[in-house]
Amino acid sequence: MTLRLPRRTLLQGTAAATLLAAAGRPALADSPLKVGFVYVGPVGDFGWTYRHDVGRRAVEDHFGDRVETTFVESVSEGPDAERVIRQLAASGHELIFTTSFGFGSSTLRVARQFADVKFEHATGYQRADNVATYAGRFHEGRAVVGTLAGMLTQSNRIGYIASFPIPEVIRGINATAIHARKVNPEAQVVPIWVNTWYDPGREAEAAAALISQGVDVMTQHTDSPAPVQAAAERGVPAVGQASDMRRFAPEHQITALIDTWGPYYIRRVQAVLDGTWTSTDTWEGFADGMVQLAEYGPMVTPEMAAAADAVRTSIVDGTYDPFQGPIMAQDGSVMFEDGHVPSDDEIRGMNRYVEGVVGSIPG
Amino acid sequence: MLTTAILVTVMTAATPLLFAALGELVAEKSGVLNLGVEGMMLMGAVGAFAVAVTTGSSTLGILAGAGAGALMAMGFGLLTLTFLANQVATGLALTIFGIGLSALIGSPFVGTPLPRLPRLNVEGLSDLPILGPLLFGHDALVYLGLVMVPTIAWFLTRTRAGLILRAVGENQDSAHAIGYDVVAVRYAAVAFGGAMAGIGGAYLSLAYTPMWIEQMVAGRGWIALALVVFAAWRPWRLLVGAYLFGGVSILQLHAQGGALFNVPAQVLAMLPYLATIVVLTLISSRSGRFGLAAPGSLGKPFHPAG
Numbered sequence: 001m002t003l004r005l006p007r008r009t010l011l012q013g014t015a016a017a018t019l020l021a022a023a024g025r026p027a028l029a030d031s032p033l034k035v036g037f038v039y040v041g042p043v044g045d046f047g048w049t050y051r052h053d054v055g056r057r058a059v060e061d062h063f064g065d066r067v068e069t070t071f072v073e074s075v076s077e078g079p080d081a082e083r084v085i086r087q088l089a090a091s092g093h094e095l096i097f098t099t100s101f102g103f104g105s106s107t108l109r110v111a112r113q114f115a116d117v118k119f120e121h122a123t124g125y126q127r128a129d130n131v132a133t134y135a136g137r138f139h140e141g142r143a144v145v146g147t148l149a150g151m152l153t154q155s156n157r158i159g160y161i162a163s164f165p166i167p168e169v170i171r172g173i174n175a176t177a178i179h180a181r182k183v184n185p186e187a188q189v190v191p192i193w194v195n196t197w198y199d200p201g202r203e204a205e206a207a208a209a210l211i212s213q214g215v216d217v218m219t220q221h222t223d224s225p226a227p228v229q230a231a232a233e234r235g236v237p238a239v240g241q242a243s244d245m246r247r248f249a250p251e252h253q254i255t256a257l258i259d260t261w262g263p264y265y266i267r268r269v270q271a272v273l274d275g276t277w278t279s280t281d282t283w284e285g286f287a288d289g290m291v292q293l294a295e296y297g298p299m300v301t302p303e304m305a306a307a308a309d310a311v312r313t314s315i316v317d318g319t320y321d322p323f324q325g326p327i328m329a330q331d332g333s334v335m336f337e338d339g340h341v342p343s344d345d346e347i348r349g350m351n352r353y354v355e356g357v358v359g360s361i362p363g
Numbered sequence: 364m365l366t367t368a369i370l371v372t373v374m375t376a377a378t379p380l381l382f383a384a385l386g387e388l389v390a391e392k393s394g395v396l397n398l399g400v401e402g403m404m405l406m407g408a409v410g411a412f413a414v415a416v417t418t419g420s421s422t423l424g425i426l427a428g429a430g431a432g433a434l435m436a437m438g439f440g441l442l443t444l445t446f447l448a449n450q451v452a453t454g455l456a457l458t459i460f461g462i463g464l465s466a467l468i469g470s471p472f473v474g475t476p477l478p479r480l481p482r483l484n485v486e487g488l489s490d491l492p493i494l495g496p497l498l499f500g501h502d503a504l505v506y507l508g509l510v511m512v513p514t515i516a517w518f519l520t521r522t523r524a525g526l527i528l529r530a531v532g533e534n535q536d537s538a539h540a541i542g543y544d545v546v547a548v549r550y551a552a553v554a555f556g557g558a559m560a561g562i563g564g565a566y567l568s569l570a571y572t573p574m575w576i577e578q579m580v581a582g583r584g585w586i587a588l589a590l591v592v593f594a595a596w597r598p599w600r601l602l603v604g605a606y607l608f609g610g611v612s613i614l615q616l617h618a619q620g621g622a623l624f625n626v627p628a629q630v631l632a633m634l635p636y637l638a639t640i641v642v643l644t645l646i647s648s649r650s651g652r653f654g655l656a657a658p659g660s661l662g663k664p665f666h667p668a669g
Contacts, residue, residue, distance in 0.1 A: 192619050199581035200572040200574070200579045209617050224579075226574070
């Protein structure tokens with residue numbers, strides 16, 4: 001059972017449901033568990049939000065009548081998010097996934113008022129007794145992408161359509177640059193910041209701008225397939241984001257990062273049903289299947305595929321970390337010493353560019 | 364080479380704004396303020412895409428986009444012109460309604476690719492340096508948008524129908540007293556505005572980024588509304604404004620990657636809105652030329668008996 005609610009309907013109070021929620025899980029064991037999802041974009045974005053919704057549907061398929069999911073889409077980050085999250089908590093949802101970095105403080109504020117409700121904040125870093133965080137190690141995927149991009153580029157300029165200057169995006173830019181330069185020391189990554197997660201027209205404009213500046217391989221950190229399509233139209237190979245975007249560039253998609261949330265969501269819902277849910281910090285990559293890659297496109301030669309696969313395999317078996325030293329910062333100073341394998345916290349705290357990235361981080 | 368590429372993208376970026384803003388200009392000249400441009404553009408985008416995919420004809424798609432926009436506008440007309448609902452509130456509702464309805468209609472089409480609207484390629488001419496791609500390398504809608512500017516300017520200033528439309532917008536009571544059917548004129552103007560917004564949306568889903576995804580208009584309807592004010596309700600100034608707005612948004616991207624100037628990208632992003640605020644201030648504070656710009660009966664409800 002799915003409830004698709006526009007934001008405004010949801011904002012009307014449901015006091016009765018609040019009373020039910022206060023009763024807690026055991027008293028309600030026979031009724032379905034209500035699970036809420038808060039999305040930053042529309043489910044039809046064919047990217048980030050779409051993949052979370054695929055995960056939500058996997059929960060429905062897996063649990064059937066034992067769960068009831070609700071999603072609220074296109075919620076802007078800020079006060080609006082807090083109202084939506086509070087309303088979900090007040091209307092009997094016992095587990096709420098908030099799926100954008102910018103929902104963090106709103107999630108924590110609501111969580112303080114609803115101790116019996118469990119919250120899960122995607123790509124976040126602040127936890128509480130009833131707030132868990134989870135994210136994909138997308139930089140692992142970008143290490144493979146960087147390897148392919150470094151080998152494919154002739155102009156030695158790799159485009160990167162960046163959304164907002166948050167750690168996740170800077171990490172992605174860095175992972176791409178590091179691995180492109182391992183196979184092609186001349187390669188540079190050129191980011192353009194569009195200051196949105198989702199504006200197909202603007203994303204396509206950014207792709208066109210990058211190409212006119214000599215970029216010949218396109219990567220993106222925004223949510224629509226527009227950059228892949230715009231690049232393909234100009235004969236430039238591109239990497240899809242969040243979901244397989246091959247349909248928009250049959251001949252030109254190099255590969256795509258595919259976020260796979262379903263198994264994690266099923267695990268967490270099961271934990272609530274079993275009463276074993278605790279606040280955890282999950283950061284999974286290739287090894288656990290949370291980050292996957294689409295099939296390579298026709299421009300990837302067997303040699304390139306072999307080099308890319310080697311990077312992937314070494315990450316999966318733990319013999320290699322995408323950010324292991326030596327890593328030089330953009331200004332030439334040492335970011336990580338030779339042989340140093342950074343901890344998760346060090347990787348999360350990465351807030352400057354590495355060598356080989358053009359330009360500066362805005363604001 | 365880079366300059367040509369920038370100019371070509373500016374022309375395409377300005378096209379959806381130009382269509383939507385020209386349509387809104389005509390509606391406002393008749394005295395109706397329709398804030399539902401974003402919603403009408405979305406309906407135009409989804410209508411055009413759905414028809415282009417199912418029939419394989421982009422011409423039919425464009426017509427469907429215009430039709431979908433006009434249909435939305437007629438709904439707005441029914442509420443505000445016949446039932447005299449508040450125009451501002453109804454316009455906002457129209458946008459919210461358009462967001463939801465277009466998502467509903469479009470859901471089967473998410474992820475469907477569509478070949479781009481063909482570009483006009485004149486043998487020999489399109490390969491000319493600089494001018495070739497600039498003048499001859501676009502699709503039909505870019506040219507249609509450019510043609511609409513003088514056409515609408517001519518219609519409003521040189522034709523009897525245009526004069527009547529402006530009379531209705533300037534002073535509805537006088538126009539009524541002379542014997543013009545104020546409501547009928549406004550219905551026509553609003554429908555035209557909707558059709559133009561629909562074509563603006565169709566440009567996005569058929570040519571700019573040939574795909575349908577929810578809320579793909581991403582605020583361009585609001586920029587179009589600001590443009591009408593910025594242009595002080597004059598079609599030629601609107602053309603300048605659309606290219607300025609489109610140009611700034613493109614230059615902002617180039618300023619980052621290629622470091623065209625040392626202006627922070629955020630400052631460039633603010634410029635069009637800053638200009639709009641300045642124009643708005645001039646209009647509201649002075650009784651001179653600027654003060655006369657806004658149609659006298661803009662946003663006022665009209666009832667023949669009153």
